[in-house]
Amino acid sequence: MGDRLTLSVIKADIGGFVGHCSVHPALVDEAQRYLAQSTLLEDFRVATVGDDLNLIMTHRHGVDHAPVHRLAWDVFISCTAIARDKKLYGAGQDLLSDAFSGNVRGMGPGVAEMELEERESEPVVVFMADKTSPGAWNYPLYKMFGDPFNTAGLVIDPKLHDGFRFEVQDFLEYRLVDFDLPEDMYDLLVFIGATGRFAIKSVRSRQTGLIAAVSSTQKLNLLAGRYVGKDDPVCIVRCQNGFPAVGEALEPFAMPHLVSGWMRGSHWGPLMPVSQADARPTRFDGPPRVVALGFQLCRGKLVGPQDFFSDISYDRARQTAGTIADYMRQHGPFEPHRLDLDQMEYTTLPQVVQKLQGRFRAIS
Ligand code: F6R
Ligand code: MG
Ligand code: MG
16 A cells, blocks of 8 residues: 555446446446445546446556456446346446456456556546547547647646657557657657557656556457447546646547447447536437546545536537538448448448359459
């Protein structure tokens, strides 16, 4: 037990209400009840985005701490029992195994954790998204920590002027690579522009070496080797005084960028910033949503949340997302609304090819 603090966000979809739309309140109550009886934590909040249950926890045990991961796992198991009892949709869908093996990474749930020395004042934002996947954070994290047109501090605040180090994960070859911005900006963009293959895993201040952001990079379908749901991701960003201001961290979401996910995890659609109450993807199971919860960390406690995207200044982004959704939807089954064949979570192509086998003929 040190005095360093760990902020762990562990999430899973363990049953939807109704369909894949939201989390039933009984599951939130159960998660709250379960976490409240643990002596491991300094504090916690249970939050939801769409059909995902997010456990936001502070503790003194560091990242990848087996008992904390087991606690989250046990919460999900316990909530799954309720989801099964109510016959909620896809009960237990993100839990890829029956037995916990010491760490929830690789077992289905998404994890973003950072260990930090609590500063004199420690504002953090927890971003949670539904109906999309980890590459969805590439654009906003790049804007926050790499783009002076988004983050004024990169230009005019001496504490940010040295830039940030981006750690990028390659999903296909399962490896990591670092980029130092601003000088490696073009190299970084070559990779993170390919959101299906590369994702920003963490960001650090180059001046202080302090951790600035972490994201969940679990890819359920790669883990399971089959479609078992989406990898709806979470991300933690530290703000102010050497990090982007809260407003600089929120600003990228004024542009509802296109992310993969939406209906059947197989379509491009705009990421709509919403309040927690409005994070109920309905239209064509979407459009994909992002919620931003702000906290002041105070001697290990979570003071908050502040539900940032409930602010009216995000109304226009929501309007724009609606307009983009109209436009994208009109493409129906055509790319680029539908993902390309390599990235689709559902496909009937092998069956259709099989059925039509005799009808294909060589071109002479
Ligand atoms: C996407 C998502 C939904 C489902 C869709 C079909 O991440 O969760 O769009 O893919 O509702 O669901 P199933 O296959 O369970 O009928
Ligand atoms: Mg679901
Ligand atoms: Mg989900």
